[in-house]
Amino acid sequence: MNTVIKTEHLSKIYNQGEIEVKALNDVSCEFHKGEFTAIVGPSGSGKTTFLNIIGGLDSPNTGKVVIDNTDITKLKSGELIDFRLHNIGFIFQAYNLIPVLTAKENVEFIMLLQGIDKEYREKRTKELLKEVGLGKMMDRRPTQLSGGQQQRVAVARALASKPRFILADEPTANLDSKSTAQLLDIMAKLNEEEGITFIFSTHDQRVIDRAKRILVLEDGKIVEDKKM
Amino acid sequence: MNLILKLAWRNIWRNKKRSLITIASVLIAVFLAVFMRSMQLGMYSNMIKNVVNTYSGYIQIHKKGFWDEQTLDNSMIFDDKLYKSLINTDGVIELIPRIQTFSLMSAGKTTKGVMLQGINLEKEVKLTDWSKRLVAGQLFKSNDRSVMITKGLAKFFNKTVGDTVVFIGQGYHGVSAAGKYPISGIINMSNPKLNRLLVFFPLKLAQEFSSANGLVTNLIIAKEDKAEMNDIYNSLSNKIDLNKYEIMTWEKMIPELKETIAVDNIGGILMIAILYMIISFGILGTVLMMTEERIYELGVMLAIGTKKIKLTLMLVIESIILSLIGVIAGMLLVSPLVLYYHYNPFVIPGPKGEALKDFGFEPVIPMSTDINIFFTHAMIIFAIALIASLYPIMKVKFMKPIKAMRSL
Numbered sequence: 001m002n003t004v005i006k007t008e009h010l011s012k013i014y015n016q017g018e019i020e021v022k023a024l025n026d027v028s029c030e031f032h033k034g035e036f037t038a039i040v041g042p043s044g045s046g047k048t049t050f051l052n053i054i055g056g057l058d059s060p061n062t063g064k065v066v067i068d069n070t071d072i073t074k075l076k077s078g079e080l081i082d083f084r085l086h087n088i089g090f091i092f093q094a095y096n097l098i099p100v101l102t103a104k105e106n107v108e109f110i111m112l113l114q115g116i117d118k119e120y121r122e123k124r125t126k127e128l129l130k131e132v133g134l135g136k137m138m139d140r141r142p143t144q145l146s147g148g149q150q151q152r153v154a155v156a157r158a159l160a161s162k163p164r165f166i167l168a169d170e171p172t173a174n175l176d177s178k179s180t181a182q183l184l185d186i187m188a189k190l191n192e193e194e195g196i197t198f199i200f201s202t203h204d205q206r207v208i209d210r211a212k213r214i215l216v217l218e219d220g221k222i223v224e225d226k227k228m
Numbered sequence: 229m230n231l232i233l234k235l236a237w238r239n240i241w242r243n244k245k246r247s248l249i250t251i252a253s254v255l256i257a258v259f260l261a262v263f264m265r266s267m268q269l270g271m272y273s274n275m276i277k278n279v280v281n282t283y284s285g286y287i288q289i290h291k292k293g294f295w296d297e298q299t300l301d302n303s304m305i306f307d308d309k310l311y312k313s314l315i316n317t318d319g320v321i322e323l324i325p326r327i328q329t330f331s332l333m334s335a336g337k338t339t340k341g342v343m344l345q346g347i348n349l350e351k352e353v354k355l356t357d358w359s360k361r362l363v364a365g366q367l368f369k370s371n372d373r374s375v376m377i378t379k380g381l382a383k384f385f386n387k388t389v390g391d392t393v394v395f396i397g398q399g400y401h402g403v404s405a406a407g408k409y410p411i412s413g414i415i416n417m418s419n420p421k422l423n424r425l426l427v428f429f430p431l432k433l434a435q436e437f438s439s440a441n442g443l444v445t446n447l448i449i450a451k452e453d454k455a456e457m458n459d460i461y462n463s464l465s466n467k468i469d470l471n472k473y474e475i476m477t478w479e480k481m482i483p484e485l486k487e488t489i490a491v492d493n494i495g496g497i498l499m500i501a502i503l504y505m506i507i508s509f510g511i512l513g514t515v516l517m518m519t520e521e522r523i524y525e526l527g528v529m530l531a532i533g534t535k536k537i538k539l540t541l542m543l544v545i546e547s548i549i550l551s552l553i554g555v556i557a558g559m560l561l562v563s564p565l566v567l568y569y570h571y572n573p574f575v576i577p578g579p580k581g582e583a584l585k586d587f588g589f590e591p592v593i594p595m596s597t598d599i600n601i602f603f604t605h606a607m608i609i610f611a612i613a614l615i616a617s618l619y620p621i622m623k624v625k626f627m628k629p630i631k632a633m634r635s636l
Contacts, residue, residue: 052630055531057531057629057630058630077536078535078536081530081533081536082533082535084531084533085532085534090531090532092528092633096528098235098525098528099242100235100242101234101235101238109231110532110533112231113533113535113538157532161533
């Protein structure tokens with residue numbers, strides 16, 4: 001299978017006063033193209049830390065993260081920003097749309113940063129928003145959208161840059177059942193029809209039920225890796 | 229860039245009340261600063277104009293060494309050649325020759341030392357309106373053989389128009405100079421010191437009296453109102469032989485006036501500095517809040533791939549736009565007032581005004597419309613905005629997305 005991410009012996013230690021907390025403890029694993037992976041585990045098991053490190057938002061104390069032959073732990077801050085822009089899509093628990101931009105502008109924003117020309121940008125933005133069911137709400141600002149709608153804009157934004165994979169940290173944590181179902185349908189459809197690779201951390205059983213692969217983390221270690 | 233501008237603009241209006249307060253504080257600062265400086269600088273330029281136009285002119289050319297030793301022996305030839313070589317200088321409207329010497333003035337049993345000034349009234353009008361100074365009699369013509377004495381001297385000698393006075397002195401190269409001439413007019417110089425000192429001769433008569441035909445001691449440069457004195461000074465300096473002549477601005481000739489203005493100016497600058505300090509804290513406070521409350525958001529933008537330079541630019545543009553709106557609004561509000569008081573100056577009433585009159589100053593404060601005042605204060609506000617922007621610049625420079633996103 002086509003490997004997208006490979007982690008080797010990842011460790012991350014946080015110092016909380018005099019106490020050392022091992023958030024990740026020698027984690028090695030691979031993610032392949034087209035996977036729909038849920039990282040699960042109790043609070044403090046290291047799910048978010050793991051996602052942050054493979055997303056290049058945080059750095060490990062030891063180990064490496066190789067994405068398409070690039071060890072991102074070796075990249076400088078500026079290079080990492082550029083790498084994230086072109087290779088990784090993010091969906092956050094709190095949606096994190098830019099509040100002063102409309103749904104359309106939020107999606108377009110990433111492509112603007114990538115330097116994509118206006119015509120293509122507008123075309124793709126419309127397509128993506130239609131795909132997530134928000135074709136008629138493109139000009140609304142985040143405050144004029146429900147939580148579920150905002151999270152769908154976040155999905156469209158994450159897809160806009162045509163990333164190698166999408167990382168989603170507890171994407172349904174703030175959503176009601178209906179919105180969760182809608183979001184999962186969209187993500188599953190994108191995964192199945194377009195082969196988009198999704199990796200998400202979650203506590204939500206409804207999400208876990210839809211995952212094709214489940215990684216269970218406990219005390220910073222992968223204790224189970226099962227394909228569904 | 230469009231996107232960054234759009235983001236900056238919308239971010240400003242996210243918290244309308246705060247942005248409007250910041251804009252208002254910048255507006256008030258610009259308004260007060262420009263108003264105060266226009267008034268102060270207008271007052272100074274009026275003082276300079278009063279003194280300079282009354283007596284010295286903005287620029288004078290003399291024979292080299294004259295200013296240190298003001299005698300007839302340090303006079304110079306003023307001929308067509310010199311006139312033509314200087315009159316075409318940009319901003320120069322006239323070259324006004326004068327001859328100046330000291331003499332004893334006598335009438336009856338009274339004698340007093342006076343300063344005798346040979347002047348060409350037809351040219352002097354380019355500097356000031358002499359008819360306004362005339363308090364009795366009439367202004368002499370260039371070929372007249374009469375003199376005008378100042379009000380103080382008329383009082384001292386108890387002489388008036390039509391009376392004759394005698395002058396005895398030393399002419400060019402030690403030749404004795406003597407003559408008696410009728411008084412054609414009494415002049416009020418306003419300045420009490422000058423009012424007790426000056427006697428005016430037609431230039432030719434003064435040259436004849438001093439045996440200094442064709443010679444002048446001072447060549448006063450009359451300039452266009454808007455022309456820059458220093459530009460003219462530089463142009464003239466390039467045209468004359470500095471080994472033969474000396475060229476001086478009023479600042480060198482009347483340093484005490486320059487010093488008086490400089491000392492007074494410090495007070496004004498201090499006031500403005502305090503005003504700007506208050507405004508600086510206002511702008512800094514806004515920038516600080518605009519940055520701090522958006523740390524999380526900035527972290528997210530960084531996480532999804534926004535370069536730090538773009539984030540910095542957005543924050544800097546925000547504080548520049550805020551300042552710009554305040555500056556423009558302040559300028560728009562203050563400009564009509566400055567213009568109004570330029571053409572309709574404040575009149576200083578009562579004893580203060582009278583005292584100023586006695587010292588030869590008009591008791592009015594016309595506001596300066598010098599564009600540099602507006603420009604300078606706009607620049608100061610921008611500088612303050614840019615300095616305030618250092619905070620978000622540093623914040624973004626050292627920002628780590630993961631830390632920023634934990635700040636919520």
